[in-house]
Amino acid sequence: MNTKKHSGNGPAHGTGWVMGLARSLAAALALALPVAVAGIPEPGIRLYGTVALDGAAITAADASVVVEARKSPSGPPIASYPMGSQPAAGNFYSLRINAESAAPLSDPNNVLLGSTLYVVVRDASGDRAQQKLVFDQRGLVARLNFGSPDTDGDGMSDDFETTYFGNATGGDPNGDPDHDGRPNFREFLDGTNPLVADGRHPADRSPSDDRITIAELTDYILAWKTGGTWPVEPALTAPNIEDYVTRAGAIWKGGETYVFDNDPSTNAPMWWVNPPAPGTPPVASALAVVRSLPAIYQPNQGVAVTLGVTPSDQTKAYAAVETPPTGWTVRNISHEGRWDDANHKIKWGPFFDQSSRTFTYETVPGPAASGPADFAGRGSFDGFGLAASGAVRMQPAVQAPPPRLVVVAGNGSVNLELHGQPNGNYDLQSSEDLVAWTGGQTVSVNAQGIAKVDVAQAAKPRFFRLRQLP
Numbered sequence: 001m002n003t004k005k006h007s008g009n010g011p012a013h014g015t016g017w018v019m020g021l022a023r024s025l026a027a028a029l030a031l032a033l034p035v036a037v038a039g040i041p042e043p044g045i046r047l048y049g050t051v052a053l054d055g056a057a058i059t060a061a062d063a064s065v066v067v068e069a070r071k072s073p074s075g076p077p078i079a080s081y082p083m084g085s086q087p088a089a090g091n092f093y094s095l096r097i098n099a100e101s102a103a104p105l106s107d108p109n110n111v112l113l114g115s116t117l118y119v120v121v122r123d124a125s126g127d128r129a130q131q132k133l134v135f136d137q138r139g140l141v142a143r144l145n146f147g148s149p150d151t152d153g154d155g156m157s158d159d160f161e162t163t164y165f166g167n168a169t170g171g172d173p174n175g176d177p178d179h180d181g182r183p184n185f186r187e188f189l190d191g192t193n194p195l196v197a198d199g200r201h202p203a204d205r206s207p208s209d210d211r212i213t214i215a216e217l218t219d220y221i222l223a224w225k226t227g228g229t230w231p232v233e234p235a236l237t238a239p240n241i242e243d244y245v246t247r248a249g250a251i252w253k254g255g256e257t258y259v260f261d262n263d264p265s266t267n268a269p270m271w272w273v274n275p276p277a278p279g280t281p282p283v284a285s286a287l288a289v290v291r292s293l294p295a296i297y298q299p300n301q302g303v304a305v306t307l308g309v310t311p312s313d314q315t316k317a318y319a320a321v322e323t324p325p326t327g328w329t330v331r332n333i334s335h336e337g338r339w340d341d342a343n344h345k346i347k348w349g350p351f352f353d354q355s356s357r358t359f360t361y362e363t364v365p366g367p368a369a370s371g372p373a374d375f376a377g378r379g380s381f382d383g384f385g386l387a388a389s390g391a392v393r394m395q396p397a398v399q400a401p402p403p404r405l406v407v408v409a410g411n412g413s414v415n416l417e418l419h420g421q422p423n424g425n426y427d428l429q430s431s432e433d434l435v436a437w438t439g440g441q442t443v444s445v446n447a448q449g450i451a452k453v454d455v456a457q458a459a460k461p462r463f464f465r466l467r468q469l470p
């Protein structure tokens with residue numbers, strides 16, 4: 001058997017043939033693979049779907065309704081579809097967006113893979129609805145519906161009511177079948193299941209993490225303290241909303257994470273607790289909120305008010321609110337308290353310690369203030385509210401009529417009768433020329449506000465005047 005040997009430094013014929021074949025295949029593959037070159041078209045996007053506005057389905061007859069694709073929320077359209085413009089689409093809209101393989105684009109209305117698009121529904125009044133879409137797949141075909149009809153006009157779509165309540169009119173927007181404190185309408189807006197308790201504290205802006213961070217807490221406190229708005233119910237104008245604020249503070253101080261526990265089902269906001277220990281309300285006997293104020297007031301004169309607040313040794317966060325009488329102005333608020341003019345409240349805290357504090361402020365009744373004036377206030381401790389005790393009402397000072405002298409004639413003599421403040425004392429003065437006055441006669445008025453004054457006869461006419469004594 002003859003064996004051919006290889007000599008020299010070159011490769012063996014067999015090896016050289018294999019390597020040559022590899023080079024040929026690599027070259028062929030390189031020619032076959034697509035190279036990203038600007039202007040080369042890619043499979044684009046096809047979007048279609050239905051539209052409902054204000055609970056009413058939009059049909060092909062609603063030609064004023066247009067569906068657009070944009071590269072920014074308020075930018076110009078790169079594709080648009082007036083409803084009914086393609087008879088074959090019926091009551092659906094249909095959008096086509098072209099794509100290219102690489103930048104720069106040969107057409108500014110085309111898109112690249114990975115682009116974010118905004119699909120917008122508009123009519124003669126402007127933009128009505130918008131959804132964001134990421135072009136993450138070549139040749140993307142997607143159904144993107146806007147809204148859903150609302151047969152019974154209760155604000156919840158037919159799809160939502162049919163899914164959870166069996167038919168298009170089966171849900172009560174104010175009902176709360178899962179007892180999580182969020183009515184069905186809120187569950188519809190949030191896209192959550194109204195039959196499963198999954199409530200989140202309103203301060204938790206990222207509810208997927210079940211955590212209240214310091215940033216979320218401070219945003220919530222600031223909105224509450226300044227009378228602002230909040231996107232999650234209950235509104236910051238709701239009664240006793242400070243309980244939600246202090247509960248958020250307690251959750252944050254207790255470790256940030258929390259769970260929902262609605263057993264019993266009526267203890268909002270106490271049903272948000274730090275795991276694993278169940279939440280227990282503070283012992284009311286260990287807490288105190290006591291107000292002190294004067295018994296009477298006079299218009300335009302300031303009134304000093306104090307509100308003493310005592311937390312328990314287990315309190316994590318507490319706050320206080322005070323509502324002075326309507327129309328009274330407020331000044332000199334202590335402890336960095338803030339006046340919420342929109343809601344007519346003074347707000348202190350939250351404080352994250354167990355120190356007692358005596359809050360003070362001054363309030364001034366207006367010039368027309370009259371009648372009893374009532375104060376209202378409360379403390380909130382880790383979400384548990386306690387109304388202020390102590391003084392709650394002020395009465396206006398009794399305004400006596402101005403004193404007057406009445407001439408009483410009889411039996412050949414003339415005397416005076418003084419009508420003034422009951423049990424008051426007056427200095428009676430006389431003058432013959434309204435320049436020089438003499439006094440020294442103190443007149444005491446009885447409980448009925450009357451005093452008889454004997455006046456000695458004089459050669460000349462005299463004038464009399466009164467000065468009330470302290």
